[in-house]
Amino acid sequence: MDKKALMDKIFAKGKQYGLNDMEIYHGKDNSFRVKIFKGEIDNYSVSSSEGLSLRGDYNDQMGYSYTSMLDESSVDMLAKNAKENAQVLTNEDREVIFEGSKEYKLKETYSDKLDRVSEKEKIEFAKEMESKAYEYDKRIELVPYCSYGDGSDEVTIKNTKGLELSSRSNLAYCYVSVTAAQGNDRKSGTVYRCSDDFYTFNPGEIAKEACDNAIALLGGQGSGD
Amino acid sequence: MQDKRFIGNLLDEALSTGGDFAEIYVEDTESTGLTMLGGKVYKASAGRDYGVGIRIFNGYNAIYAYTCGNDKEEIAKTVKKAAQAVKKDSLTRRNELKSETVDNIHIIQIPPNQVEKSRKVQLMSAAHAAAKSVDPLISQVSINYSDSSKHILVANSTGKFVEDHRTYTRMYISAVASKGDEMQTGGEGPGALSGLEFYDTIDIEEYARQAARVAVTMVNAKYCPGGRMPVILANGFGGVIFHEACGHGLEATSVAKGNSVFAGKLGQKVANEKVTAIDDGTIPNAWGSTNIDDEGTPTQRRVLIENGILKGYMVDILNGKRMNAESTGSGRRQNFRYAPTSRMSNTYIAPGNDTFEDIIANTEYGLYAAKMGGGSVNPSTGEFNFSVGEGYLIKNGKIAEPVRGATLIGKGNEVIQRIDMVGDDLALGQGVCGSASGNVPTNVGQPVIRVSELIVGGRNGDSNG
Structure with missing residues (x-):
């Protein structure tokens, strides 16, 4: 069902249940992640996700409901639950629906450049990050976790006071965890980076930092020793 | 559906x-x-x-x-x-x-x-x-x-x-x-x-x-003194240390890739002979139970450690392929947003023959951790630190004054070697375990146990801080 039509139906149903001011928060996201283990793609995941939550004022209390089933079958459930939840609230602070500001400053939170990075480049990056870690020092025994991921999301807020806004953003991240061993001593080091520019990630530099973190801990004594 | x-x-x-x-x-x-x-x-x-x-x-x-x-x-x-x-x-x-x-x-x-x-x-x-x-x-x-x-x-x-x-x-x-x-x-x-x-x-x-x-x-309460000492961990949620510092290392998620101190040690002595540890997803209506796991395999009662000997792991389908092992009904996930992997269900140290009173009476000086708080664990090494939510000093075989601010620091595979007394009062405590496949309901559990020596983080050398 068309998103706008669905929102209008939910507001209409809410009115029938006696809800006064109402607001819908709609979120949609996509994600990609690849995990490398010993040079192979250990795990590859993609997702598309969508959900909607309703909040509505009933007798000066704000009830909430939500669903990830965006079709006609959810309309009644959302309105009914929002009303029932408002009925059990005894909150003395009144929560109100905001009609919105007069103006909004535009902020750039979406990188089209990130969208253009190919899946092949992402996988090669993660593989290189792992191989650089193994090559860095013979004490690096294992790279148990090496991954690259990115995601984008889009949020729309619409209420019965006339506010209707949306925004979108995207981000990429990488994570590497290494285990260094010396005799019976094993220590781990990790590095996590995130950016909206894939090309700022340097696989060799990130791997080096994780390895240095682990190696620096070898031979350390626990407190109380 | x-x-x-x-x-x-x-x-x-x-x-x-x-x-x-x-x-x-x-x-x-x-x-x-x-x-x-x-x-x-x-x-x-x-x-x-x-x-x-x-x-x-x-x-x-x-x-x-x-x-x-x-x-x-x-x-x-x-x-x-x-x-x-x-x-x-x-x-x-x-x-x-x-x-x-x-x-x-x-x-x-x-x-x-x-x-x-x-x-x-x-x-x-x-x-x-x-x-x-x-x-x-x-x-x-x-x-x-x-x-x-x-x-x-x-x-x-x-x-x-x-x-x-x-x-x-x-x-x-x-x-x-x-x-x-x-x-x-x-x-x-x-x-x-x-x-x-x-x-x-x-x-x-x-x-x-x-x-x-x-x-x-x-x-x-006054602040807990720090140092190495015997620590008695109460039954029920005291089992969170075993769960975090040993349990995760017995999941095939870690074992299959050699990322566990327990990998390749089946049949070997890994704990004190007083320690038997079980993962049981079949306890009726228990918080960590299910009829089937999230891969459709019936859940099981699985002995992980028996009298100190490593007997088995918790295995899901994919890691089972890697390990050439059958699934043990341990594939779990928070919801459809996560791929399943091996996870604990109701995991506990089995009851022994010691009584709570005997354990306290046999401890001249130490810490009794009646309630555990939060903590963190490095799954690769088993190193952990946990705060004690409710603690008491033990003096001359008796529970003495309450102490706060205590932290327990150790390594899971070393701690289970040092469990030298195991009580008869098994109880389970409910938690939500977070790991690779999201947050899942799990029971941790144990009877009261004594660890002969553990590093206790605290303040000063006495309890008057």
């Missing part, structure tokens, strides 16, 4: 590019959450989460994709996208789907969604009043109530087609005691794989009083 023919078509599509195993997981969950602070209900929410997860194996590697909602076109599109990540010439044919019947051992008498929310609020109000009544030092009480009803379907290319229902209910009570500038908290969170009848089997007001009593005791 979804018809067999549609699921069959999805599995065919998933295998069409050369995958050697495919699985479809469908989930429909209804949840309710209520929050009370200072006796007022200030947040109430309810909703439905519906989605489909698709998993394809390509050798030892896995592809996972998911989508929300019930739009068949969108689901088919997601399966196709996942399949495109595999490119092999040889094709695997799936078996015909055959419906399996689940033997339901977790009977639900009062489904939470058939109970008015006002009844749930009554329970919360009773708990709030009980906690407040303990002492004037109790400055705040917060209560979180939650219930959920989850319906799942698992189908895979071996022909499995099985559904299960899970109903959870839980209440978490947190009390804060304030004295001057000092604040201390106590918390209790009973929960079960059960309907609202769970509250007829427990005294929720007693749990609330217990949370408040801990907060008051600790706000009046």
Whole structure:
């Protein structure tokens, strides 16, 4: 069902249940992640996700409901639950629906450049990050976790006071965890980076930092020793 | 939830590019959450989460994709996208789907969604009043109530087609005691794989009083001295140390890749002979139980360590392939947004022959950790640190003054070698375990145990700090 039509139906149903001011928060996201283990793609995941939550004022209390089933079958459930939840609230602070500001400053939170990075480049990056870690020092025994991921999301807020806004953003991240061993001593080091520019990630530099973190801990004594 | 023919078509599509195993997981969950602070209900929410997860194996590697909602076109599109990540010439044919019947051992008498929310609020109000009544030092009480009803379907290319229902209910009570500038908290969170009848089997007001009593005791306590000493860990939630520092290392998720101190040690002595540890997903209505795991395999009672000897691991299908081992019904996930992997269910150290009184009497000096707080663990090495929520010094074989601010520091595989006394009073405590496949309900547990020596982080060399 068309998103706008669905929102209008939910507001209409809410009115029938006696809800006064109402607001819908709609979120949609996509994600990609690849995990490398010993040079192979250990795990590859993609997702598309969508959900909607309703909040509505009933007798000066704000009830909430939500669903990830965006079709006609959810309309009644959302309105009914929002009303029932408002009925059990005894909150003395009144929560109100905001009609919105007069103006909004535009902020750039979406990188089209990130969208253009190919899946092949992402996988090669993660593989290189792992191989650089193994090559860095013979004490690096294992790279148990090496991954690259990115995601984008889009949020729309619409209420019965006339506010209707949306925004979108995207981000990429990488994570590497290494285990260094010396005799019976094993220590781990990790590095996590995130950016909206894939090309700022340097696989060799990130791997080096994780390895240095682990190696620096070898031979350390626990407190109380 | 979804018809067999549609699921069959999805599995065919998933295998069409050369995958050697495919699985479809469908989930429909209804949840309710209520929050009370200072006796007022200030947040109430309810909703439905519906989605489909698709998993394809390509050798030892896995592809996972998911989508929300019930739009068949969108689901088919997601399966196709996942399949495109595999490119092999040889094709695997799936078996015909055959419906399996689940033997339901977790009977639900009062489904939470058939109970008015006002009844749930009554329970919360009773708990709030009980906690407040303990002492004037109790400055705040917060209560979180939650219930959920989850319906799942698992189908895979071996022909499995099985559904299960899970109903959870839980209440978490947190009390804060304030004295001057000092604040201390106590918390209790009973929960079960059960309907609202769970509250007829427990005294929720007693749990609330217990949370408040801990907060008051600790706000009046002096700081714990630091150093190496024997530590007695109380039954129930004291098992969180075994769960975190040893349990995760016994999951195939870690073992299959050699990322565990227990990898390759089957049949070897890894703990004191007094230690037997079990993971049991079949305990009726227990918080960590299910009829089947999230890969459709029936859950089991699994002996992990028997009299100190490593006997087994917790194994899921994919890591089982890597280890050449059968699944132990341990494949779990928070919801359809996560691929399953091996996880604990109800994991505990089995009871021994020592009594609580004997253990205390046989300890000249040490720390009694009556309640555990939060902590962190490095899964690769088993190194951990945990705060003690309620602690007492032991002097001359007797429980002496309460102490606060204690931290326990150690290594899981070393600590289980040093468990030299095991009590007879097994109890389980409810928690939510976070790991690779999300947050899942788990019971931790043990009888009272003594660790002959552990590093206790504290202040000063005595308890007068």
